[in-house]
Amino acid sequence: RKEVEQDPGPFNVPEGATVAFNCTYSNSASQSFFWYRQDCRKEPKLLMSVYSSGNEDGRFTAQLNRASQYISLLIRDSKLSDSATYLCVVNKGGFKTIFGAGTRLFVKA
Amino acid sequence: DTAVSQTPKYLVTQMGNDKSIKCEQNLGHDTMYWYKQDSKKFLKIMFSYNNKELIINETVPNRFSPKSPDKAHLNLHINSLELGDSAVYFCASSPPGLAGSYNEQFFGPGTRLTVL
Numbered sequence: 001r002k003e004v005e006q007d008p009g010p011f012n013v014p015e016g017a018t019v020a021f022n023c024t025y026s027n028s029a030s031q032s033f034f035w036y037r038q039d040c041r042k043e044p045k046l047l048m049s050v051y052s053s054g055n056e057d058g059r060f061t062a063q064l065n066r067a068s069q070y071i072s073l074l075i076r077d078s079k080l081s082d083s084a085t086y087l088c089v090v091n092k093g094g095f096k097t098i099f100g101a102g103t104r105l106f107v108k109a
Numbered sequence: 110d111t112a113v114s115q116t117p118k119y120l121v122t123q124m125g126n127d128k129s130i131k132c133e134q135n136l137g138h139d140t141m142y143w144y145k146q147d148s149k150k151f152l153k154i155m156f157s158y159n160n161k162e163l164i165i166n167e168t169v170p171n172r173f174s175p176k177s178p179d180k181a182h183l184n185l186h187i188n189s190l191e192l193g194d195s196a197v198y199f200c201a202s203s204p205p206g207l208a209g210s211y212n213e214q215f216f217g218p219g220t221r222l223t224v225l
Contacts, residue, residue, distance in 0.1 A: 034213070042219075043217060043218055044152065044216050046213045049213075085150065095142075095159065095164050095165055096157075096165060098154075099144075099151075099152040099154075101149065102150055102152075
């Protein structure tokens, strides 16, 4: 079993749709969690950190369920510019960070 | 202006050659990383340095040797290149904090290595 697993997609959605991604992690001792975004042929960039209480940044909402060991990302009112690969990232403590393989999102007009 | 820079951006070379990739960050971060992203887009950590000291060394062939001359630089030297080394190599850095936890990583633009 991979340490961080994501549905690779692709998710094809129309503009304005709501889309949700899930990610599971295997190490129950994992300490911190993030969503990164990677555009085609570009470097990954932090989208948002994920906290136990859940957090929201504009159209983006991230949730963490420690009991079930999964993280989710919800995107509301999708824009064309949201098309990218979304990487689930888990820090196991110390400097070791594990990236999921990513979920590809295509938002179409 | 560039926060994390890498050179070269593209590298095409023959099998068996030795090559280096350079990385520099001007963010004042203590920790730097090398990642490999293969054709399946899976991003995997290779090495991490904190204050010029190697702290993570994943199961990477010893043909790969990182060097950190100072906190702002982390270079990657690859000996005897193989076809399977073809990938995009990303350098990243993160600010000091609780041993890297909770800290955002800032990535360089990547070096696309093609081994023929």
